[in-house]
Amino acid sequence: xxxxxxxxxxxxxxxxxxxxxxxxxxxxxxxxxxxxxxxxxxxxxxxxxxxxxxxxxxxxxxxxxxxxxxxxxxxxxxxxxxxxxxxxxxxxxxxxxxxxxxxxxxxxxxxxxxxxxxxxxxxxxxxxxxxxxxxxxxxxxxxxxxxxxxxxxxxxxxxxxxxxxxxxxxxxxxxxxxx
Amino acid sequence: xxxxxxxxxxxxxxxxxxxxxxxxxxxxxxxxxxxxxxxxxxxxxxxxxxxxxxxxxxxxxxxxxxxxxxxxxxxxxxxxxxxxxxxxxxxxxxxxxxxxxxxxxxxxxxxxxxxxxxxxxxxxxxxxxxxxxxxxxxxxxxxxxxxxxxxxxxxxxxxxxxxxxxxxxxxxxxxxxxxxxxxxxxxxxxxxxxxxxxxxxxxxxxxxxxxxxxxxxxxxxxxxxxxxxxxxxxxxxxxxxxxxxxxxxxxxxxxxxxxxxxxxxxxxxxxxxxxxxxxxxxxxxxxxxxxxxx
Numbered sequence: 320x321x322x323x324x325x326x327x328x329x330x331x332x333x334x335x336x337x338x339x340x341x342x343x344x345x346x347x348x349x350x351x352x353x354x355x356x357x358x359x360x361x362x363x364x365x366x367x368x369x370x371x372x373x374x375x376x377x378x379x380x381x382x383x384x385x386x387x388x389x390x391x392x393x394x395x396x397x398x399x400x401x402x403x404x405x406x407x408x409x410x411x412x413x414x415x416x417x418x419x420x421x422x423x424x425x426x427x428x429x430x431x432x433x434x435x436x437x438x439x440x441x442x443x444x445x446x447x448x449x450x451x452x453x454x455x456x457x458x459x460x461x462x463x464x465x466x467x468x469x470x471x472x473x474x475x476x477x478x479x480x481x482x483x484x485x486x487x488x489x490x491x492x493x494x495x496x497x498x
Numbered sequence: 499x500x501x502x503x504x505x506x507x508x509x510x511x512x513x514x515x516x517x518x519x520x521x522x523x524x525x526x527x528x529x530x531x532x533x534x535x536x537x538x539x540x541x542x543x544x545x546x547x548x549x550x551x552x553x554x555x556x557x558x559x560x561x562x563x564x565x566x567x568x569x570x571x572x573x574x575x576x577x578x579x580x581x582x583x584x585x586x587x588x589x590x591x592x593x594x595x596x597x598x599x600x601x602x603x604x605x606x607x608x609x610x611x612x613x614x615x616x617x618x619x620x621x622x623x624x625x626x627x628x629x630x631x632x633x634x635x636x637x638x639x640x641x642x643x644x645x646x647x648x649x650x651x652x653x654x655x656x657x658x659x660x661x662x663x664x665x666x667x668x669x670x671x672x673x674x675x676x677x678x679x680x681x682x683x684x685x686x687x688x689x690x691x692x693x694x695x696x697x698x699x700x701x702x703x704x705x706x707x708x709x710x711x712x713x714x715x716x717x718x719x720x721x722x723x724x725x726x727x728x729x730x731x732x733x734x735x736x737x738x739x740x741x742x743x744x745x746x747x748x749x750x751x752x753x754x755x756x757x758x759x760x761x762x763x764x765x766x767x768x769x770x771x772x773x774x775x776x777x778x779x780x781x782x783x784x785x786x787x788x789x790x791x792x
């Protein structure tokens with residue numbers, strides 16, 4: 320039984336990484352080099368958060384680090400900043416997973432929205448403090464809005480692709496003492 | 499059974515905690531390094547890109563080809579209209595060609611009469627676009643030319659007609675092109691025929707802004723925008739586009755380069771002329787010690 324579960328974890332970790340690489344391909348492929356106004360949701364971040372609530376073993380911290388540091392490098396983002404913030408918020412969600420499991424979906428959506436908002440705020444503050452180039456408040460708020468709006472759709476996608484539910488048990492270190 | 503397994507591995511939790519703390523710290527250190535020593539951090543970035551991106555070419559090919567097929571299909575749908583437009587344009591171009599040939603001959607004659615020394619002809623190397631920036635807020639792309647092809651940071655990139663951007667980051671086999679449309683792109687330009695100088699500043703749209711124009715009144719929509727060569731990054735007289743007015747009466751640049759169909763780029767090999775720092779060397783004979791004693 321445990322062996323099967325281990326295999327399932329490894330398989331789903333590969334699946335998570337595969338979806339990330341696929342997303343990266345779509346973003347990087349030079350289909351058109353015209354500047355566009357179409358904001359895409361940060362799908363990898365949303366999938367990570369959803370999986371941490373439903374099955375945290377699929378997204379261990381080292382996999383999150385690997386994924387987001389790679390996207391920082393390849394997508395011309397401030398090196399390490401996104402990874403740093405994502406690791407903090409995912410760890411916060413991981414540690415409070417029992418509370419998220421008990422929540423209704425609407426409450427989960429609200430709390431995740433607040434977390435995304437504060438993470439973006441912290442990112443902007445760090446960029447301002449370090450005198451780095453920023454995208455502007457309007458663009459940041461638009462990005463948060465798109466992420467929040469897309470959250471339920473990504474939840475459905477994750478349920479279908481990873482076959483996970485909120486009630487799923489986990490052997491993740493953060494909640495081991497609580498289960 | 500799971501609990502027994504966990505009891506056996508009771509060190510996993512503190513180890514995982516230490517590992518996670520270390521990784522968070524490493525991420526933050528990356529950010530600090532990026533901020534404090536940006537050139538070095540960007541070198542690390544471009545070397546990572548250099549290792550990964552050329553290997554992605556085979557995987558990118560289907561996505562790129564599929565999108566090109568969709569674009570071609572859309573283009574075929576209005577084949578008849580396009581044909582008519584092309585015939586009209588060809589007719590106009592023939593008359594322009596005649597005019598250009600006459601002007602070229604006249605120009606050559608006048609240059610010869612005045613004994614003008616021309617700048618050496620610019621030569622170029624062509625490269626293929628591998629990937630774009632992948633971000634809505636960054637306008638750049640990676641091409642398959644790098645240090646091994648003799649590429650130097652700052653060289654201009656053109657699409658054959660107009661300026662596209664400049665090299666900003668060179669790896670061994672790849673380089674990043676920063677487009678004129680990026681918010682961090684500022685290029686000194688010359689507006690013809692009024693010879694007004696300005697700065698072309700990227701704004702994340704296909705129409706970059708024209709800022710700091712010496713005299714706005716002398717600039718008209720339709721005027722040609724060329725690189726001025728000021729600052730020594732770009733050679734002078736590279737075509738950028740035309741002046742246009744947006745809805746709020748702000749002067750913008752209508753770029754000549756076709757950004758929607760960019761696939762290959764020309765990188766202009768350019769070595770700036772030696773600066774003239776001592777005007778006395780240029781005018782009159784060099785002063786000898788004997789002359790100065792008098």
